[in-house]
Amino acid sequence: MGDNNYNINNWQGGEDTKYRDVSGKLGLNIQKFIQNVSYLQKILGSTPIDGNFDKKLFSQMQEVITKNLELSKNINLQLSKIEGIASQYPLKERTLQIKSFRESYSTNLKNFKSLQETAIRKERENLSVFKSNEQRKQYPLLDLSSMEEHRGGDEESEEGEVDQWEESEFISNLRITRK
Structure with missing residues (x-):
């Protein structure tokens, strides 16, 4: 046992x-x-x-x-x-x-x-x-207010037209962003 x-x-x-x-x-x-x-x-x-x-x-x-x-x-x-x-x-x-x-x-x-x-x-x-x-x-976003200051608004040249150089520069700076 x-x-x-x-x-x-x-x-x-x-x-x-x-x-x-x-x-x-x-x-x-x-x-x-x-x-x-x-x-x-x-x-x-x-x-x-x-x-x-x-x-x-x-x-x-x-x-x-x-x-x-x-x-x-x-x-x-x-x-x-x-x-x-x-x-x-x-x-x-x-x-x-x-x-x-x-x-x-x-x-x-x-x-x-x-x-x-x-x-x-x-x-x-x-x-x-x-x-x-x-x-x-x-594609940086544009600050349009600073662009207006840079351009000086839509000032007319001596001939009464918007300065073409400033206008084309403004357009070339635009970026299209896609989501």
Whole structure:
């Protein structure tokens, strides 16, 4: 009977070791996930929508998003694994720990998804501003009031006609912009 008891305890001890290993990795991955969410929030908060693409910043943002997507897959697998281990030997503290893991992960997953949407929106807005700025550089808008001052109005020359040189210069400065 002593041998039988020893084997049961030894087997339970092995499951406890598996549980501790998986819960340790799971806790670490959730912590990394939370840190990445916080970092992404910081990046997005410091990203102006001015059309100036900071390639390094957008690259970092993309890297963090990619890492978190991979972490998310691992966390889901580890949660399934740890629940399988815990179901064989249900203990109240394990149940509470798994619940805590799930709540922490779920909350931060919602935040992450929201930040992803914000990142996409900001990137689109920045691209729109960039394109608009590039179009303005290519086709600058005219300030007609300054053109009138430059021309001096429609002054007539000695012959009673508008100075042709000024008129042609004015027309050549007009730009047609397309949207």
